[in-house]
Structures are given as structure tokens and as C-alpha cells.
Amino acid sequence: MNKMETHPLRRSRAFLTVFLKEVRENLRDRRTLISAFLTGPLLTPLLFTMLISFTVNRELDKAEQPLKVPVIGAQYAPNLVGALKAGGVLPQPALANPEQAVRDQQADLVLRISAGYPKAWRKGEPVQVELIYDSSQRDSGTSVDRVTKLVENYSRQQGAMRLVARGLSPALASPVMVAKRDQATAQSRAVLMFNMLPYLFVLTIFIGGMYLAIDLTAGERERQSLEPLFANPVPRWKVFLGKLAAICAFSTASLVICLVAFSVVGRFIPTDKLGMEVHLGPSFALHVLLLQLPLIVLLGALQSLVAAFAKSYREAQTYLSLLMMVPILPSIFLMVMPIKPQHWMYAVPLLGQHLGILDLVRGEGVGAIPLALCLAGTSLAALIAALVTMQLYRSERLAISG
Structure with missing residues (x-):
């Protein structure tokens, strides 16, 4: 006491x-x-x-380093695959069961190109490629966004070239454009x-x-x-x-x-x-x-x-x-x-x-x-x-x- x-x-x-x-x-x-x-x-x-x-350094490194992506049907779209390579994507051999491979986290995502891609491309018709991924895996988000942007950029470039080949202005494909003015400061x-x-x-x-x-x-x-x-x-x-x-x-x-x-x-x-x-x-x-x-x-x-x-x-x-x-x-x-x-x-x-x-x-x-x-x-x-x-x-x- x-x-x-x-x-x-x-x-x-x-x-x-x-x-x-x-x-x-x-x-x-x-x-x-x-x-x-x-x-x-x-x-x-x-x-x-x-x-x-x-977290920041890991995400930035992942966005800059070469990205390995299994590609199914790469032979059907060699130009698209070439554009992906130029963007830092390294195509990997195809997987027998891509859905299961993604669920088992053997791959962040898998790109699948259908066999009908060449025929539709020659006809000038829209073509579709598939990105197989699991959104519940947070680690895959950066990879999916990166491949998606590369495919979309390739699509816009090819679309513009098709219009030019027909004597049309590429601007016709985008009659309305959005100009973003972000008012946020760095702080x-x-x-x-x-x-x-x-x-x-x-x-x-x-x-x-x-x-x-x-x-x-x-x-x-x-x-x-x-x-x-x-x-x-x-x-x-x-x-x-x-x-x-x-x-x-x-x-x-x-x-x-x-x-x-x-x-x-x-x-x-x-x-x-x-x-x-x-x-x-x-x-x-x-x-x-x-x-x-x-x-x-x-x-x-x-x-x-x-x-x-x-x-x-x-x-x-x-x-x-x-x-x-x-x-x-x-x-x-x-x-x-x-x-x-x-x-x-x-x-x-x-x-x-x-x-x-x-x-x-x-x-x-x-x-x-x-x-x-x-x-x-x-x-x-x-x-x-x-x-x-x-x-x-x-x-x-x-x-x-x-």
C-alpha cells in the first residue's frame, strides 16, 4: 500500500x-x-x-515487367499476338482446361482466340477474343487491365486502318469524344x-x-x-x-x-x-x-x-x-x-x-x-x-x- x-x-x-x-x-x-x-x-x-x-511497388513492377499469358489459338491471329508482344506480353503455350487453370491459380488469365477469327477478319466483321480470369483473385486485376487495354488499342488501330482503306476518316468511328478534366490535385x-x-x-x-x-x-x-x-x-x-x-x-x-x-x-x-x-x-x-x-x-x-x-x-x-x-x-x-x-x-x-x-x-x-x-x-x-x-x-x- x-x-x-x-x-x-x-x-x-x-x-x-x-x-x-x-x-x-x-x-x-x-x-x-x-x-x-x-x-x-x-x-x-x-x-x-x-x-x-x-503494395505500390509490387503493382508498379507487375505493370512494367513482361507478363506471361497462355494464349489458345495464337496461330489464328498472328498480328494481334504481335501487338501483345510489343506491349510486353509473353504468349505461353495453350492450356487444355483454361477455366480450371485459372480457378486453381495456375494462371492469372488466359487469352482464347476462336478458330473463326481469320474468316471473320477477312470479311471485315467484328471478331471476339476471350479473356478467362477469376475476379475474386485480387492479384489478377492488374494483368487483366493490362491485356484488355492492349487488345482495345489494337482494335482501334485496325478499325481506323479499315476506314482509311475505304477512303473514310477514322473520326467517323467516334462521332462523340469525351475530354476528361480531372480537378484532383496531387495532394x-x-x-x-x-x-x-x-x-x-x-x-x-x-x-x-x-x-x-x-x-x-x-x-x-x-x-x-x-x-x-x-x-x-x-x-x-x-x-x-x-x-x-x-x-x-x-x-x-x-x-x-x-x-x-x-x-x-x-x-x-x-x-x-x-x-x-x-x-x-x-x-x-x-x-x-x-x-x-x-x-x-x-x-x-x-x-x-x-x-x-x-x-x-x-x-x-x-x-x-x-x-x-x-x-x-x-x-x-x-x-x-x-x-x-x-x-x-x-x-x-x-x-x-x-x-x-x-x-x-x-x-x-x-x-x-x-x-x-x-x-x-x-x-x-x-x-x-x-x-x-x-x-x-x-x-x-x-x-x-x-
């Missing part, structure tokens, strides 16, 4: 005393330090960067790749304070150290605010480490190869920290509330593991229902932070009204959660184990 639990707290310094006590004690806890300062804030940016870099396109970034920040905050929240409620309850603490002549709300401040301090430190890590490893993400641009430097980090400050308090209060209902440390871990699924809801919602952000959405906790961070990734910045709504809405939710938890701290049952 520590000094804090055996001597009365000074009323004027109760909050600060509880805060410093909890911070000091948990800085000695290896499990808390690893989760708050290593697992979430450092491993998350590193794994995210490695995954993105590996705004980065949202397509960094859509999960807001969730990673929230997850870092959650993990950073989770073990501390468990230890300060269910852990002390299990060790039967809450009852001596509550016996001090100090208002319970000061004890709770001291513990909440300690949880928020660890969560904030975890987020800061994560932001610094992203600013470093983010430079190694090959966004330039995709025509994208992303800035995760000091300005981005400060804006993210501002957006997340009320959310840090909200999550800390909710973690304390949920952990207070648990009778043991392990039970609290189970409850908070389920609570950890809540922060991913905005990401899932926006992926399933990609909607245009409205001002009121910024006032919704988690959703407002998600939208605000995506605005920062786009390079647009967060407007004054969305920023105010985001901070006000989440702060109100944090206040309500803190008041509810504070009320729970007044219950004598909280201090009793078992």
Missing part, C-alpha cells in the same frame, strides 16, 4: 497529487510503457508505411491511399490510455487499493479527474509519438509514383493534435467508465477490447456510404475528427466552422462521459472487490 493510500490528501492539491502519483507509478510499469509508447505509436506508422510501399488524390489514417490515430489514442485506464479502476479495485484511497477526506470527483488527467497524458504522448513517426516514415511512401503528394509534417501534426484533444478526454472517460464496471483486470480488458471497435465505425460508414461532408457531421465525435483529418490530407485545411463544430461537439460528449463516470465514482460499490 503506497503513501498516497495511507495519508490524507491535501484538499487543495488533491487533483495534482493523484495525477502525479498515477503517472509516476505507471511509468514504472513495462506493459503500460510498451503499449503507450511503442506498440501503437511506433509500430502502427511503420507497418502502415511498409504495407503501402510494398487531394492521396486521400484514396490514406483513408484509414484517421482511424490509426484514434486507435493509437485508445491503446495509449487503455492499460492505464484499466489499472486505475479495475486494477486497483482488484488489488483492493481503491477503498483506502476513497477513505481520504477528498471529493471523489477530484480523485477521478486526477486519474483521467493521467490517462489523457499517456494518450496524448502516444499520439504525439505517432505523429512524429508518421512525419518521418511518411517520406518513404512512394506516393510520387502514383502521382500523389502528402504532407505529414509539423503543421499537419499540430492540426491533428488540436482536432483530437477533446477526443482524448472522451475516450479516457469512456475507458474509465467501462473499466469501472469490471470486477477484475482481465474482465476490463475484455470490455475495452469490444469498445475498441467503436472508433472504426466512421471509417466503415464513409467507405460503405461515400457522402459529401456536411457541417453538422463535424459535430459528431469520431466522425468529425475523421473528416477533419481527411481535409488536412487533401491539403484543403479545416475551415473555421467545421473546426469549431468538431471541437464543440466532441467536448460536449467528453463532458457528459466525464460527468457520468464521476457519478459512478461516488458509488461505494466501486471500491469493493468481488
Whole structure:
């Protein structure tokens, strides 16, 4: 039993005393330090960067390297096969059962040219070739798109030559043409790749304070150290605010480490190869920290509330593991229902932070009204959660184990 639990707290310094006590004690806890300062804030940016870099480089290499494609009936369309070779496709021997070969992943795709191809070609009739592939295999998408474009380009070239041979302009085949004017900037396109970034920040905050929240409620309850603490002549709300401040301090430190890590490893993400641009430097980090400050308090209060209902440390871990699924809801919602952000959405906790961070990734910045709504809405939710938890701290049952 520590000094804090055996001597009365000074009323004027109760909050600060509880805060410093909890911070000091948990800085000695290896499990808390690893989760708050290593697992979430450092491993998350590193794994995210490695995954993105590996995926991008792999897809780009696959798009540039020679592509081996089994071709059935290559002898019927030598010119088409020649065009495919010029485009980097290496025709392979025909397969007896191409459908089964694709399902068994022996080949990403198979090109089949029918025996009627030469006759239809000589008559000037449309001809058809088949691409056999399995769309459920994500690895085949790049190969299918590559071969499809080569065949379509060959088709347009041959169609234009047929019109010229008949004394007609090739433009007759395309009476209406679409001119695309993409208004996306290199930075705004980065949202397509960094859509999960807001969730990673929230997850870092959650993990950073989770073990501390468990230890300060269910852990002390299990060790039967809450009852001596509550016996001090100090208002319970000061004890709770001291513990909440300690949880928020660890969560904030975890987020800061994560932001610094992203600013470093983010430079190694090959966004330039995709025509994208992303800035995760000091300005981005400060804006993210501002957006997340009320959310840090909200999550800390909710973690304390949920952990207070648990009778043991392990039970609290189970409850908070389920609570950890809540922060991913905005990401899932926006992926399933990609909607245009409205001002009121910024006032919704988690959703407002998600939208605000995506605005920062786009390079647009967060407007004054969305920023105010985001901070006000989440702060109100944090206040309500803190008041509810504070009320729970007044219950004598909280201090009793078992």
C-alpha cells in the first residue's frame, strides 16, 4: 500500500497529487510503457508505411515487367499476338482446361482466340477474343487491365486502318469524344491511399490510455487499493479527474509519438509514383493534435467508465477490447456510404475528427466552422462521459472487490 493510500490528501492539491502519483507509478510499469509508447505509436506508422510501399511497388513492377499469358489459338491471329508482344506480353503455350487453370491459380488469365477469327477478319466483321480470369483473385486485376487495354488499342488501330482503306476518316468511328478534366490535385488524390489514417490515430489514442485506464479502476479495485484511497477526506470527483488527467497524458504522448513517426516514415511512401503528394509534417501534426484533444478526454472517460464496471483486470480488458471497435465505425460508414461532408457531421465525435483529418490530407485545411463544430461537439460528449463516470465514482460499490 503506497503513501498516497495511507495519508490524507491535501484538499487543495488533491487533483495534482493523484495525477502525479498515477503517472509516476505507471511509468514504472513495462506493459503500460510498451503499449503507450511503442506498440501503437511506433509500430502502427511503420507497418502502415511498409504495407503501402510494398503494395505500390509490387503493382508498379507487375505493370512494367513482361507478363506471361497462355494464349489458345495464337496461330489464328498472328498480328494481334504481335501487338501483345510489343506491349510486353509473353504468349505461353495453350492450356487444355483454361477455366480450371485459372480457378486453381495456375494462371492469372488466359487469352482464347476462336478458330473463326481469320474468316471473320477477312470479311471485315467484328471478331471476339476471350479473356478467362477469376475476379475474386485480387492479384489478377492488374494483368487483366493490362491485356484488355492492349487488345482495345489494337482494335482501334485496325478499325481506323479499315476506314482509311475505304477512303473514310477514322473520326467517323467516334462521332462523340469525351475530354476528361480531372480537378484532383496531387495532394487531394492521396486521400484514396490514406483513408484509414484517421482511424490509426484514434486507435493509437485508445491503446495509449487503455492499460492505464484499466489499472486505475479495475486494477486497483482488484488489488483492493481503491477503498483506502476513497477513505481520504477528498471529493471523489477530484480523485477521478486526477486519474483521467493521467490517462489523457499517456494518450496524448502516444499520439504525439505517432505523429512524429508518421512525419518521418511518411517520406518513404512512394506516393510520387502514383502521382500523389502528402504532407505529414509539423503543421499537419499540430492540426491533428488540436482536432483530437477533446477526443482524448472522451475516450479516457469512456475507458474509465467501462473499466469501472469490471470486477477484475482481465474482465476490463475484455470490455475495452469490444469498445475498441467503436472508433472504426466512421471509417466503415464513409467507405460503405461515400457522402459529401456536411457541417453538422463535424459535430459528431469520431466522425468529425475523421473528416477533419481527411481535409488536412487533401491539403484543403479545416475551415473555421467545421473546426469549431468538431471541437464543440466532441467536448460536449467528453463532458457528459466525464460527468457520468464521476457519478459512478461516488458509488461505494466501486471500491469493493468481488
